[in-house]
Amino acid sequence: MVIAPSKFSPLDQxxxxxxxxxENVEVSIVMPxxxxxxxxxxxIRKAQRALxxxxxxxxxxxADNGSTDGSVEIAERLGARVARISSKGYGxxxxxxxxxxxxxxxIMGDADDSYDFGDIPKFVTELRAGAQLVMGNRFRGGIQxxxxxxxxxxxxxxxxxxxxxxxxxSPVHDFYCxxxxxxxxxxxxxxxxxxxxxxxxxxxxxxxxxxxxxxEVPTTLSPDGRSRPPHLRTWRDGWRTLxxxxxxxxxxxxxxxxxxxxxxxxxxxxxxxxxxxxxxxVTFDVHTLLYCAAMVLLGFQAVAFAVFTKLFAITEGxxxxxxxxxxxxxxxxxxxxxxVGSLLILAGMATSVFAVRMWGAHHFGQLDYPHTMRIVxxxxxxxxxxxxxxxxxxxxxVLGLRRR
Numbered sequence: 001m002v003i004a005p006s007k008f009s010p011l012d013q014x015x016x017x018x019x020x021x022x023e024n025v026e027v028s029i030v031m032p033x034x035x036x037x038x039x040x041x042x043x044i045r046k047a048q049r050a051l052x053x054x055x056x057x058x059x060x061x062x063a064d065n066g067s068t069d070g071s072v073e074i075a076e077r078l079g080a081r082v083a084r085i086s087s088k089g090y091g092x093x094x095x096x097x098x099x100x101x102x103x104x105x106x107i108m109g110d111a112d113d114s115y116d117f118g119d120i121p122k123f124v125t126e127l128r129a130g131a132q133l134v135m136g137n138r139f140r141g142g143i144q145x146x147x148x149x150x151x152x153x154x155x156x157x158x159x160x161x162x163x164x165x166x167x168x169x170s171p172v173h174d175f176y177c178x179x180x181x182x183x184x185x186x187x188x189x190x191x192x193x194x195x196x197x198x199x200x201x202x203x204x205x206x207x208x209x210x211x212x213x214x215x216e217v218p219t220t221l222s223p224d225g226r227s228r229p230p231h232l233r234t235w236r237d238g239w240r241t242l243x244x245x246x247x248x249x250x251x252x253x254x255x256x257x258x259x260x261x262x263x264x265x266x267x268x269x270x271x272x273x274x275x276x277x278x279x280x281x282v283t284f285d286v287h288t289l290l291y292c293a294a295m296v297l298l299g300f301q302a303v304a305f306a307v308f309t310k311l312f313a314i315t316e317g318x319x320x321x322x323x324x325x326x327x328x329x330x331x332x333x334x335x336x337x338x339x340v341g342s343l344l345i346l347a348g349m350a351t352s353v354f355a356v357r358m359w360g361a362h363h364f365g366q367l368d369y370p371h372t373m374r375i376v377x378x379x380x381x382x383x384x385x386x387x388x389x390x391x392x393x394x395x396x397x398v399l400g401l402r403r404r
Contacts, residue, residue: 028103063097091199258302265295337393344386351379
């Protein structure tokens with residue numbers, strides 16, 4: 001059945017709160033809305049019918065983001081509760097609507113009539129079985145002709161979903177599906193921060209990182225019923241998702257590229273250190289060795305940034321605690337970093353002194369350039385990496401103060 005909301009007034013985001021009789025509501029269906037008068041009535045009626053036919057006690061909440069086309073009046077006329085959200089953005093609308101929801105379970109879906117709210121019982125069944133997040137999968141349920149641009153269907157969505165699965169180990173096969181269900185208490189534990197289109201992506205990523213129980217159900221996607229273009233912007237929103245993935249994964253943004261640079265630079269440098277190397281008609285000498293040293297230095301900086309970013313994100317609650325990082329910090333602390341940095345500096349100074357003494361043996365005159373640079377370049381690299389190790393150790397200690 002659907003709980004009639006006539007005794008409740010529309011909610012502002014700042015005043016959104018559970019209803020006094022919230023124990024009577026099992027499921028809240030939240031629809032973000034911005035000028036959806038053409039399709040809103042259809043969506044509300046479908047949701048109410050699904051609740052009634054499945055005998056689910058629930059409510060429909062329209063999270064209005066400033067509509068001027070009569071959407072609010074339509075929702076109120078049909079018995080849906082309206083949460084008026086003053087802050088713009090898809091994420092803001094959902095945050096306000098979810099805050100106003102009284103249900104133990106939340107089902108969210110767009111108000112453009114592209115999703116089938118008749119699938120609500122599928123989501124509720126999984127939630128009742130213990131799932132904390134239930135994702136719709138449009139590729140399993142079916143995408144009707146014209147419902148999704150070919151670029152999105154065959155490239156954008158699959159590619160970004162694969163990246164999300166790779167970066168975070170997520171079991172989700174359709175990251176962009178806008179119809180999903182979740183337990184409200186599980187949602188609250190995520191501490192979501194984004195307020196735009198990234199909100200839905202952040203939900204999947206954080207649920208995965210926090211090891212919440214995630215399930216999938218097939219759902220269909222139909223062409224939306226609006227006469228105006230959708231709010232989605234292909235390249236802008238695709239880049240925003242990729243950017244979000246990178247910012248939430250220091251491993252792929254900094255650590256793996258940094259380790260690759262260090263390994264390649266060190267391997268090539270060691271290969272070139274004894275003497276020039278010739279492949280075919282090309283000879284690699286100290287000029288290439290200098291670039292190898294630069295690769296090692298850049299790689300070291302990237303690895304340091306990976307650790308800085310991870311620790312900062314954990315401290316600020318953007319990422320969950322990492323037991324592996326905690327184990328590393330049991331053995332690697334400020335004192336260890338200072339000792340390692342000092343040893344590198346001493347090695348660099350010794351190498352540099354050797355180069356100066358060799359120069360002095362030639363009365364500080366002309367030297368064999370390729371031979372000398374094979375000593376000077378490693379010495380300078382050891383000095384720089386040693387100093388950076390000391391500075392990085394102090395900075396990590398500062399970041400770790402609040403965390404401890």
